[in-house]
Amino acid sequence: MPKDTSIKSVLIIGSGPIIIGQACEFDYAGSQAALSLKDEGISVSIINSNPATIMTDKVIADHVYLLPLTSDSIEKILKEQQIDAVLPTMGGQTALNLCIEVAERGIWEKYGVKIIGVDLAAIEKTENREAFRQLMVDIGVGVATSKIANSFLEGKEAAQEIGFPLVIRPSYTLGGKGAGFVHKKEDFDAALSKGLQASPTHEVLVEQAVIGWKEYELELLRDNNDNVIIICSIENFDPMGIHTGDSITVAPAMTLSDRCYQSMRNQAIKMMRAIGNFAGGCNVQFSVNPADEAIIAIEINPRVSRSSALASKATGYPIAKIAAKLAIGYNLDEIENQITKTTSAYFEPTLDYVIVKIPRWNFDKFKGANRQLGLQMKSVGEVMGIGRSFIEALQKACQSLEIGRAGLGADGRQSRNLEEIMHSLEFPSWDRLFHIYDALSLGVPIESVRKVTKIDRWFLNQIADVVNMENELRRYSLNNIPEEFLFTLKQKGFSDTQIAYILGNVTEEDVYQRRKALGMHRVYKMVDTCAAEFPAKTPYYYSTYEGENESIVSDKKKIIVLGSGPNRIGQGIEFDYSCVHGLLAAKESGFEAIMVNCNPETVSTDFNMADKLYFEPVYWEHVREIIELEKPDGVIVQLGGQTALKMAEKMHEHGIKIIGTSFNDMDIAEDRGRFSDLLKELDIPYPKYGVAESAEEAIEVAHHVGYPVLVRPSYVLGGQGMSIVINDEDLEKAVVGLLKNLPGNRVLIDHFLDRAAEAESDSISDGEDVHIVGIMEHIEPAGIHSGDSFAVLPPFDLSDNVISQIEEYTVKIAKALNVIGLLNIQFAVKNDMVYVIEANPRASRTVPFIAKAYDVPYINIAAKVMLGVAKLKDFTIERKLWGYAIKEPVFSFDKFPEVNKELGPEMKSTGEAIRFIPNLQDPYFRSLYKEKSMYLSR
Secondary structure, eight states: OOOOTTOOEEEEEOOOSOBTTBOTHHHHHHHHHHHHHHHTTOEEEEEOOOTTSGGGSTTTOSEEEOOOSSHHHHHHHHHHSOOOEEEOTTSHHHHHHHHHHHHHTTHHHHTTOEEOSSOHHHHHHHHSHHHHHHHHHHHTOOOOOEEEESSHHHHHHHHHHHOSSEEEEESSOSTTTTOEEEOSGGGHHHHHHHHHHHSTTSOEEEEEOOTTOEEEEEEEEEOTTOOEEEEEEEEESSOTTSOGGGSOEEESOSSOOHHHHHHHHHHHHHHHHHHOSOOEEEEEEEEEOTTTOOEEEEEEESSOOHHHHHHHHHHSOOHHHHHHHHHTTOOGGGSBOTTTSSSBSOSOOBOSSEEEEEEEOOGGGSTTOOOOOOSSOOOOEEEEEEESSHHHHHHHHHHHSSSSOSSSSOSSOOOOOHHHHHHHHHSOOTTHHHHHHHHHHTTOOHHHHHHHHOOOHHHHHHHHHHHHHHHHHTTOOTTTSOHHHHHHHHHTTOOHHHHHHHHOSOOHHHHHHHHHHTTOOOEEEEOOSBTTSSOOOOOEEEEESSSOOOOOOOSSOEEEEEOOOSOBTTBOHHHHHHHHHHHHHHHHTTOEEEEEEOOTTSSTTSTTTSSEEEEOOSSHHHHHHHHHHHOOSEEEOTTSHHHHHTTHHHHHHTTOOBSSSOHHHHHHHHSHHHHHHHHHHTTOOOOOEEEESSHHHHHHHHHHHOSSEEEEESSOSTTTTOEEEOSHHHHHHHHHHHHHHSTTOOEEEEEOOTTOEEEEEEEEEESSOEEEEEEEEEEEETTSOGGGSOEEESOSSOOHHHHHHHHHHHHHHHHHTTOEEEEEEEEEEETTEEEEEEEESSOOTTHHHHHHHHTOOHHHHHHHHHTTSOOGGGOOOOOOOOSEEEEEEEOOGGGOTTSOOOOOSSOOOOEEEEEEESSTTOHHHHHHHHHHGGGOOO
16 A cells, blocks of 8 residues: 555654664664655654664654653653654553553553554563563464563473573563573572563563574564565574574575475464564574474564664665555555665575674773673674685675684684683683684584584584695795686685785785786675576675676766774764765765765665665775775774774875875874874973883873873774773883784883863864863863763863963964864863863764754764865854753663773773753752862862
């Protein structure tokens, strides 16, 4: 049927701040859904408290409400707007739970709002573990033996009946919160208590553990005619026992027999039809016994999920966009295929390539954390590699991770400690993939690795082939390596760095030049959803080594925007927000806007956001060849955080134009020593500092500058490796630890301004004029990382004299660094004197907060200044904040209950929310200020 014409306005509920288990994949889904509904002439309102997302930007929705995700906030919106329908399936578990709460209070009914995309009965059936289990039994779908428990006694009885090992799964939770395995009877009581406490309904499922079984996911869409299609099959590389968000996943499924796949399809469709009569998307998870291919259902989510974003990027099929159209009444055969533009959306994508997703963890931020992976998700982001084979995609994903790896192995980071390796295989953590390679390269038999990891032998054989190719390569030198073999290595995803490492005595550049002499370079293939059966119209590409290049270079002026890679603590979704605005500004300025990024969760990697998308690692070798193919007018590195910024030196060396602030000026700000020298020249106060290359030198410097001191390496992000120390003994430990992990680096020792207030300024410079967009004051003192601090805009307690100094120093530094574009500066304030702590001539995490608080198109203006198409005087910048805005950091410490939660110079928050207050007498601000007031003695 055609769309429901009674729906003229829709409210989309967002997912709130980024936390582990619910990240920016919902920003992508919500943004796509909003644009899809606007295409239909529907007025879109969004509620979300996260300022860092593009979803809460005016380019996405007609009305944006940056409010806490509560029933009261929903009712406030319904009083202001005539809302016809609410779409809660784009905001993860948070949105579904809020939708239920609002329904229970009768608010939807009171204002005549209907729920679309799902029904409440479906949510209840899928989130209530016992209801789900019983439904599966009723429709003949296999489930693990289990019992529901609402009390400690019921849980004990269930365990006695089922037997160990067991899984405890709390109802109505996200990211596996409170879930866990229990292998021994003596561990059960503590695990049961934890699970009951984690569930908001004090309910858990005590279930037979199918440890070692294989895990699969299917992404489904259904329309109002009950047509159901499978968008993507996803196979977990890791077996059951590791949360799917922490598992390496592969699409399409690699080791699934056709008989088993058809059975899984049929069961998934039966499950989706059984949970309710609604049109929209669904994610179904299954477990398969590797011995006999018996299938059991794990769970079904009647909403978009983390895997929906992955499936969308893997197939090119925009699940959230189509799901939004289904929710307003369209059927699949009435919607245009977004890729071919000539066929309908009623088809199942067929892939002639492989994608591999690898999660990204930040255990280094949580000292003492239990790093073993299990049922509770612990990763903070993910990357995706696309290749013509599993191994090519796997190597590209490894290169994308931003952990210093040049691929799966052969990069000097291998372990040779067999005991450590075998322990890692049995008790998986973030590095198990690399330890599988290490074990096979040391000669451990494949079957021994399979027995301890339970990973399918097919995957292990693929990794063993990598080891065999490396051994073959060692027989040659660069000059006599057979051309065909070198081509095979590149087809298998080997980077030039890996090949150089194996050959020895040659560099990455040597290998690159050898390839170039042989005419061996990447070609680019289109992601087309239908294996080239129909011509694709979407400019979405991945690289490989084959004959035909499908990326046709236009004769337009081009700008490449480098993305920020995987989300991690210190570099999150705010940089993707900046990249999206950079793309939009480039397009508005008449450039062909080209995006390079490898994060499947983000809006920047939506295939219709840029004029051309290269889904590739933000890794020098890949970026270089894209630049050589496209020959852009320049590359923007300011918007993609440290990932993009660290490419600047290579680009500078190779004569590639960097748009905006030059590499040398950015380097002055990044190099703490050079920057302090600049401040001295400008007569701007800064904490006394010194540079040390050994513990002995550090102690000398500390005695000169005076304790307490802040110890930090140069070139860091998110306060990585920073610490405050008060004596020689602690200093020695800190410096030795840093130099061990950062060989060849220098350590900076700054005098720490104890009990100083902290403030930040964000500004735009065009090389002539400097416009300060906002000055924020932190509630926490200096010494707590700015990303972990509550910040207030405008300042609440800074004197006119202090604000005047901040403004003066901002302008001075912007001009001295020749900033073209963005500049963030952090200040310490003590005794009415302002000291400069650091300056970042790039996008920072504060950019979207200020843009949303003041309602200023901040990045758009800065990008046009960077591109040289406008000057600051061409814009009228009006700030519209009436009252105060507070940036609230959000943490995921519940995932790591064993770690020290004390905040310091190293950032630990995973996201942020925004809250508006009318004045400083607001009860929320007074309670917050009072809570932190012990820090605030000036």
